[in-house]
Amino acid sequence: MLIGATSDPVSNPQTEGNRDAPKVTPPQETYLRLHRTICQVIRGQDATVRRVLAAFASGGHVLLNDYPGTGKTTLAKALARAIAAQFTRIQFTPDLLPSDILGVAIFHQSNGEFRFHEGPVFTNILLADEINRASPRTQSALLEAMAEGQVSVEGQRRVLPELFFVIATQNPIEFRGTYPLPEAQMDRFALQLDLGYLPPEEESAMLAAQMRDHPLDRISACTTVSEVLALRRAVQDVRVSDEIRRYMVELVAATRKTAGVRLGASPRASLALMKTSQALALFAGMECVTPDHVQEIAVPVLAHRLVLDPQAQYSGQSQRSVVEDVLRQVPTPA
Amino acid sequence: MNSPSDNVRHATPPILLALALWAWQADLLPWGLAMGAILEALRFSKVRFVPRTEDLNRLWNATVLLFIGVALYLFLARRGLESVGTIVTTSSPATRLDEMREMSQTAVVLLRWLPFVFYPFIVATSVSRTTTLPWEVFSLRLRAMGPEVSGLRPPDWATGQIHPGYLYFALVLFASCAGTARSKAYLPLLLSVLALALWPWRSRRYRAWSWVGMYLCLLVGAAVTERGIERARQTLLALEGRLMQNAGQGDRFDQLHGVTSIGAVGRLKESGRIILRVRTPDGTAPGLLREAVFNRFRASVWGATHREFQTVGTPIDGHIWRFSRRQRSGRFMTIARYTAQGEAPIALPSGTIMITNLPALAVETNYLASARMHEAPPLVVYTVEHGPGGGFDGPPDADDTNLDSLKGPDSEAIEETAQALGLKGQPPDHAVAILERYFATKFEYTRWQDRSTGQTNSSPLAAFLRESRAGHCEYFATATVLLLRAAGVPARYAVGFSPGEPRGDTWLARARDAHAWCLAWINGHWQDVDTTPGTWRQHEAVAAGWSEAIRDWFSDAWYHFALWRQRGGNWRIFVFAAGMIALSWLGWRQLRGSRWRRAREQQTAHPQRTSPLPGLDSEFFALAAVIARNHGPRLPHETPRAWLRRLSLIGTPTASLLDEALQLHYRLRFDPRGLPESDRCRLRELARQLLGTHRAPGFRNRID
Structure with a gap:
């Protein structure tokens, strides 16, 4: 990994908050509380939690991509629990239908009318578990909800709650009975994160913590929807200089020109890169984005959007390595 | 295939x-x-x-x-x-x-x-x-x-x-x-050569004979088009000529046969169309402008016995036609008129010395000093210098005193009147004076002629002289010429215009200002003798209708447009100069534009170099240079923080100071709002401190 080791002082909110910005702003305080609460449940994943929260605070959605049992669902549930918000979970299966997600109009005999029954998508935090198990048709039912915060069901436009966050998980190892997400759907996720296995000492600490009960049961909501919305607004106020913007655009443009890449990152990727960088800057107590923030978040934001040539894949290139190469090639403003 | x-x-x-x-x-x-x-x-x-x-x-x-x-x-x-x-x-x-x-x-x-x-x-x-x-x-x-x-x-x-x-x-x-x-064969040959050249490039989807058919169609089409273009060109030319002609004098004027209205019954109608625009430098009335001179009267028609028109030699400087060897008089008038398909009589005052600025390719005159132009633009504006002793009329000959062509009643009436006035044997100027008095006192002007008397031994002219004693200018002029001849004075009949309507410095000659008068040979030169009563102009002015002002407006507008279209003189220089200025400006733009474009291309290629970046004066750079010298340079893709982390300087004793300096540097560089002055001072101070530490000998060893 090029950048962003977990020991990075930038990504350590506690130390940085104490040293650089003695006055912690309320949005930053919201972030710190959330981060602390989630880290009680997910051990040894501080950086990942920080990035998930960056996507969450910038209005993006997150795709967690890892092996079974690495804590993807737990992370999603912990985030949901930490906020006093409505949480629903959809377990994606091959026979899941779009109406199972969006809702359906049911005929009521008592008054002779069709009444719309809202599906699980009408919520604040939606956990789409094992999203690659459902058919592309059902996966696509989420497209509009994720991009525009609304769903169109039976010719009617229904607006989702202002705070709408999708955290989806998928299992990269299983091929049987899965449907890889289409590129358009992939592009809708601001970040794709890998949790990875814990170091042995962290894992043993986790075992110790869960001897009696799951820490998930112990945590309670530490923040409210309105505080989260305030956090989102504060993220939008983080300043981005022209130079940084150009740097981001150059990074994204470079992915399109790299050999072996069939589909480069979209302009939506540039947007996501800017917004998540803003969130990281706010988490670090800064009022402007620095190249460090961009570099930290570039791989999770860009990698999953790239489509590589089969040739490139067989020769050992991965989406992640492409983005890392790009980061190495584009000169950083200093 | x-x-x-x-x-x-x-x-x-x-x-x-x-x-x-x-x-x-x-x-x-x-x-x-x-x-x-x-x-x-x-x-x-x-x-x-x-x-x-x-x-x-x-x-x-x-x-x-x-x-x-x-x-x-x-x-x-x-x-x-x-x-x-x-x-x-x-x-x-x-x-x-x-x-x-x-x-x-x-x-x-x-x-x-x-x-x-x-x-x-x-x-x-x-x-x-x-x-x-x-x-x-x-x-x-x-x-x-x-x-x-x-x-x-x-x-x-x-x-x-x-x-x-x-x-x-x-x-x-x-x-x-x-x-x-x-040659007529050129177009088909050209097409054939082209067809041969294109033959290998044809689409093989269609059979060869369909291509041949298409070629033949093309051939026919080309022939038709060529003919059509020629026809269209001619039509356009004719159309332009006709447009101009409509604005000016309607039909071609015959300078050899002056068909008079003598003998016509009813009201003489002439339109108010403007034929000539005459400008004199001092604004004086231009007098009589003649367009044709005749010398033989026969059955209401004046004709010319010296019919041959001869081209006046090459103009001096291309535009000056000199007619008289007389000294120049310095009296000018400028006359504007339309031509009919490039031809028109030249209206001239008596005593013409020379014509300048006449844009015609040829000018012809005859013995009787009628002048006409050929191959002229639709509108001509020429200047005439005239003065006493000028003119190019041929000297009187036998035809100018000839009364033989007169028929019975005309001849009798003239003879009778000449007798009654005692004209015979009078010196020319006396005869003229007698006639002028006679017509002024005994005759009146009218544009109306009754049905002529039923007598077979009478004629319109005889009736004019004997009975009605009223008529229009042609009667007066004809009678005067014939009476002068009867008196033995050589006389000719002139027709033309008498511009009598001043507007600004321009005198207008309308169609109804057409006039006829007499030329008499007095004291060795030709002199205009106009015996028509001076009231003729008032009679004619009655004909002006209410719509004349409107028609005049259009006529003036057209005249100015035509003048603008073909004005000679200096404006071409201005156009040429303006063109040159525009060209040089374009050239300069091109040069400057290309340089500018190059600069802009560079800007897009290396955006960091040309647009000013904030915070490039940060003191952190000096510090970074020292650190780079001591510990190794920053890689281009590394952020300063990643670089310092790689160098493991974050954990050193100066780490917190370094971190604070970097933080301030970041704000200076990447915060669009910049760094407040207090923070900037802090950055300077930190940089000074850190520079001192990092330059100190042995620092490197200490951290290593």
């Missing part, structure tokens, strides 16, 4: 045919055949060399220079700059026309020589191994932009190659259009 690309690669245009066509048209047949034969022979030659791009570029440059040289030679060898100067400065339209013709002929000759000019180039490419040339050879601009701009070409140029043979072929055909030997 060949694929089209095969055809394209092997196809060569029928260059021999094209050259033959050109040579036939340009009257250089042996040359054309020889050139074509050489080119065709070269196809079979085994000698081939492979040119480098630079060779091709140089060859093309040389060809273009040759072209410029030939153009310059032609331009200078013929009239050249002098011609341009004349066109700009001359005030004579005829001269200007000549010079323009000269210039266009230069261009035509250059066009005709094009196949010669480009022949070396085509020969050189014929013996080269390359069948096609890249576009870059032909354009300095493309060469300068380099190969990466090939994407900017239109899609069908994507190959970036052009067959020089076809280029030359097109050039030869183009040059053949400038040929001299106009």
Whole structure:
């Protein structure tokens, strides 16, 4: 990994908050509380939690991509629990239908009318578990909800709650009975994160913590929807200089020109890169984005959007390595 | 069946045919055949060399220079700059026309020589191994932009190659259009050569006979179009002539037969259309302007016995026609009139010395001093200098005293009146005075004629003299001429205009201001004798209707438009100067624009270099330079923080200071709002401290 080791002082909110910005702003305080609460449940994943929260605070959605049992669902549930918000979970299966997600109009005999029954998508935090198990048709039912915060069901436009966050998980190892997400759907996720296995000492600490009960049961909501919305607004106020913007655009443009890449990152990727960088800057107590923030978040934001040539894949290139190469090639403003 | 690309690669245009066509048209047949034969022979030659791009570029440059040289030679060898100067400065339209013709002929000759000019180039490419040339050879601009701009070409140029043979072929055909030997066979031949050249490129989807049919259709279409264009041109010319004619004098004026209205019954009707616009420098009335002079009266028709019009010799300076050897008088008048298809009588005052600025190609006069112009623009504005003793009327001869052509009643009436007035034997000026008094006192002007008396031994003129004693100017003028002749005074009958309506400094002569009067030979020169009662003008003015003002307005508007359209004189210089200024401005724009564009391209290529970046004066850079010298430089892709982390300087004793300095540096560089002055001072102070530490000897060892 090029950048962003977990020991990075930038990504350590506690130390940085104490040293650089003695006055912690309320949005930053919201972030710190959330981060602390989630880290009680997910051990040894501080950086990942920080990035998930960056996507969450910038209005993006997150795709967690890892092996079974690495804590993807737990992370999603912990985030949901930490906020006093409505949480629903959809377990994606091959026979899941779009109406199972969006809702359906049911005929009521008592008054002779069709009444719309809202599906699980009408919520604040939606956990789409094992999203690659459902058919592309059902996966696509989420497209509009994720991009525009609304769903169109039976010719009617229904607006989702202002705070709408999708955290989806998928299992990269299983091929049987899965449907890889289409590129358009992939592009809708601001970040794709890998949790990875814990170091042995962290894992043993986790075992110790869960001897009696799951820490998930112990945590309670530490923040409210309105505080989260305030956090989102504060993220939008983080300043981005022209130079940084150009740097981001150059990074994204470079992915399109790299050999072996069939589909480069979209302009939506540039947007996501800017917004998540803003969130990281706010988490670090800064009022402007620095190249460090961009570099930290570039791989999770860009990698999953790239489509590589089969040739490139067989020769050992991965989406992640492409983005890392790009980061190495584009000169950083200093 | 060949694929089209095969055809394209092997196809060569029928260059021999094209050259033959050109040579036939340009009257250089042996040359054309020889050139074509050489080119065709070269196809079979085994000698081939492979040119480098630079060779091709140089060859093309040389060809273009040759072209410029030939153009310059032609331009200078013929009239050249002098011609341009004349066109700009001359005030004579005829001269200007000549010079323009000269210039266009230069261009035509250059066009005709094009196949010669480009022949070396085509020969050189014929013996080269390359069948096609890249576009870059032909354009300095493309060469300068380099190969990466090939994407900017239109899609069908994507190959970036052009067959020089076809280029030359097109050039030869183009040059053949400038040929001299106009023949009906030219267009079909041209089409045939073109068809032959395009034959290998045809789509094989259609059978050959359908292509032949299409060629025949094209042939017929071309013939019809050629005819049609010629017809359209003629129609347009005629239309313009007619438009101008409608604005001016309606029909052609016959200067040999003056059909009078003598004997016409009823009201004499003349329109208020403006025929002449006369300007005199001092605003005095221009007097009588004659358009034709006659000397023989027969049955209500005045005719001229000296019918021959003779061209007045070449004008001085191209636009001055001098008629009289008399001293110049300095009395001028400027007359504007429309012409009918380039021809019109020239209205002149008596005593004309010379005409200047008359834009006609020819001026003719006859013995009786009627003058007319030929090949004039639709509107002519000329200046006449006139004065006593001027004029170019022929001296009186037997015809001017002849009364033989008169018929019975006319002759009797004239004889009778002359007797009654005792004209015979009077000196000419006395006779004139008697007649003037006689007509002024005993006659009245009218535009109305009753049905003539039923007497068979009478005539309109006799009735005018004996009974009615009322008539219009033609009666008075005719009677005066005849009576003067009866008195033995040579006299002629003149028709023309008597402009009597001043408007500003311009006197208008309307159609109803047409007038007839008498010319009498008194004291050795011709003198105008107008015996029509002076009230005629009031009588005529009655004819002006309420709509005349409106018609005048349109007439004036048209006149000014026509004047603007063909005004001679200085405006051409202004147009020329304006054109030159515009051209130089465009050139300057081009130069400046290209530099500017280059600069902008650089900006997009290296945005960091040209746009000012905030915080480049940060003190952190000095610190970073020292750290780089001590511990190794920052890699281009590394952020400063990642660099410091790699160097493990974050954990050193100065780590917190370094971190704070970096934080302030980041804010200075990347916060659009910049750094407050207090924080900037802090950054300076931190940098000073850290510089001291990092420069201290042994620091490196300590952290290592």
